[in-house]
């Protein structure tokens with residue numbers, strides 16, 4: 001039996017950015033020739049792409065965790081990290097992407113439509129990129145950012161050409177089995193079919209897909225039975241086929257009443273739909289099934305004129321004896337071909353981008369209270385990103401972060417909110433944020449010390465020459481002599497006490 005998975009939960013993670021590199025170029029006679037640490041590579045994105053060759057989500061059912069390649073670290077000698085390649089996941093036409101809360105993120109129709117499900121992290125800057133005239137040789141680099149990750153629910157609204165609808169046990173699955181190579185479960189109890197079955201029918205030169213949905217009962221559009229959950233599969237079909245059971249033994253059912261009941265349910269359901277050809281206007285075909293049973297054949301012959309009077313094409317078939325199957329499959333092929341010809345030209349592939357909150361500039365500082373007392377929480381995409389880029393074991397990198405935060409105004413805002421040195425500051429969400437004991441850099445006068453990351457050794461001319469060294473030596477000697485002379489004068493003046501003297 002062909003397995004057909006129409007709903008999967010997919011966990012995607014984009015690649016992480018590679019870390020930047022802190023390195024100093026070495027040349028002969030010039031061992032400290034400036035920063036040459038390159039940037040890390042960007043992590044790969046996870047992209048969903050509609051591929052006509054893909055027909056099921058089964059692959060994601062079996063392997064629901066997917067991760068794109070990470071960027072590699074930058075290296076010295078300006079060798080940039082390698083960019084991680086994107087992970088392209090093919091999905092069938094008609095895949096709807098939802099968040100776990102049921103919010104529709106994208107509805108993927110049309111071959112080549114792309115959806116960026118998770119963005120790769122940016123690579124960290126190397127110390128070469130961080131250097132500037134004010135900061136000639138930073139002794140640190142930025143860390144690569146983590147790639148985004150997301151839990152997605154993928155649902156397939158089959159884009160079958162033909163959809164079969166009917167009461168439970170009308171013989172829908174039997175019809176698919178008789179027309180195609182699909183082997184769905186068939187049994188004489190209602191609701192045998194729990195998920196839609198899909199079959200491919202070859203009729204002459206024409207090839208089309210056919211899907212059934214679990215049986216519909218009165219109230220299906222309100223969620224009775226299994227109907228509602230699966231009605232989405234018929235939203236996109238070109239042709240609706242009513243499978244009517246002519247051999248049912250239930251007293252209050254006959255083909256015409258069944259047809260009206262199902263139509264009423266479809267009309268109810270269709271009221272909630274938007275877009276596409278309205279369900280009510282799509283071509284319909286009526287199949288009177290089980291005519292191998294003599295009473296059923298009689299009944300079928302009886303109702304046929306009524307149905308035809310409504311303008312419906314009627315086919316009498318038996319999925320058991322295969323009587324009437326060929327005319328049905330060719331007639332459906334014809335209707336499908338006509339619908340395809342009328343369908344609007346396939347649109348050029350569209351790129352659906354991952355919707356993103358655009359609030360890059362701002363940040364907020366909140367005074368919060370928890371069990372242990374008061375703390376200050378800083379939220380904002382920039383400060384949070386900067387924190388993620390910081391290697392906390394490197395003091396210079398931490399200092400650079402402090403400078404960046406001060407420049408953005410976070411420091412001022414903290415002061416204004418009443419924070420004092422030693423208070424707890426959390427940058428980021430309550431869970432996963434980075435906790436600091438706040439030391440205002442403004443008060444320690446860090447800005448007076450000159451631009452951070454200036455490695456004096458690299459400054460041209462600051463390395464002592466031989467003359468400098470000699471002068472230094474003389475200075476030192478002079479100083480020692482001076483001290484010694486001073487000591488002697490003091491001792492003679494009696495200020496300098498002898499250790500042997502008893503202090504009383």
Ligand SMILES: Nc1nc2c(ncn2[C@@H]2O[C@H](COP(=O)(O)OP(=O)(O)OP(=O)(O)O)[C@@H](O)[C@H]2O)c(=O)[nH]1
Pocket residue numbers: 166167168169170171172173174175185186187188189190191192193194213214215216289290291292293317318319320321
């Ligand atoms: N005699 C006869 N029985 C049939 C025919 N087609 C289907 N059946 C029987 O009808 C019963 C129901 O068939 P299914 O194909 O499972 O019906 P269904 O519409 O898919 O039912 P659900 O999946 O429960 O909605 C089975 O016992 C079949 O053997 C037919 O042409 N003649």
Ligand SMILES: [Mg+2]
Pocket residue numbers: 172173174185186192193212214
């Ligand atoms: Mg069935």
